Amino acid sequence: MTPVKIRKLGHLILRVSDVEASTRFYTEILGFTESDRNEHGYVFLRCAADHHVLGLAPAEEIIPLPDKSRRQRGFDHCAFEVASIEELxxxxxxxRARDIPIVFEGRKGPGCNPGLEFLDPDGYDVEIYTGMDQIGWDGRTRPKEQWRRVRSLEEAAANPVHP
Structure with missing residues (x-):
């Protein structure tokens, strides 16, 4: 029996040819609000309290993965929320017990959510995470110096970010 208990679809990341044009579309036409940008050119958008529900990534950025790199437009990854880091x-x-290789584990940056990423049978990147930052009434996000990137779930648990 699987220990995975998905609470919701958390976010979707798209690789786009023009991040600025896509940001304008999703903010001016669909009403999303920009939360943050990272040093790789990603734009993180929200429509409610979650730090981001949609991310826009430049298609030309090269991120090596097993058997492929992400250079083209389209789907980058989807993320599903679980209840706790212990579940992660x-x-x-x-x-690991089922020989499913982990592509990433830890905490990356904007949103400060610990998570792990792995590939499905078709090579799609799937993320499972917990503890996404929430945006309050003032619309302020966590300052970049508090993102606290880490490369393991144990390190994320031992070094949590605080509101």
């Missing part, structure tokens, strides 16, 4: 650790161990 259990899920990671479950995936």
């Amino acid at each position: 650790i259990e899920i990671r161990d479950f995936l």
Whole structure:
């Protein structure tokens, strides 16, 4: 039996040919609000309290993955929320026991959510995460110096970010 208990589809990241044009479209036409940008040119957009529900990534950025790199426009990854970092650790161990390679684990930056990423049978990147930053009534996001990137779930658990 799987230990994965998905609470919701958390976010979707798209690779786009023109980040600025896409940002204008999703903000001016669909009403999303920009939360943050990172040093790789990603724009993180929200429509409610979650730090981001949609991310826009430049298609030309090269990110090596097993058997491919992300250079073209289209789907980058989807992310599903679970309840806790303890669940993430259990899920990671479950995936490893089934020889499903982990592409990333830890905490990346904007949103400050610990997570793990792996590939489905068709090579799509799937993220499972917990603890996404929430944006309050004032619309302010966490300052970049508080993102606290880490490369393991244990390190994320030992070094949590605080509101």
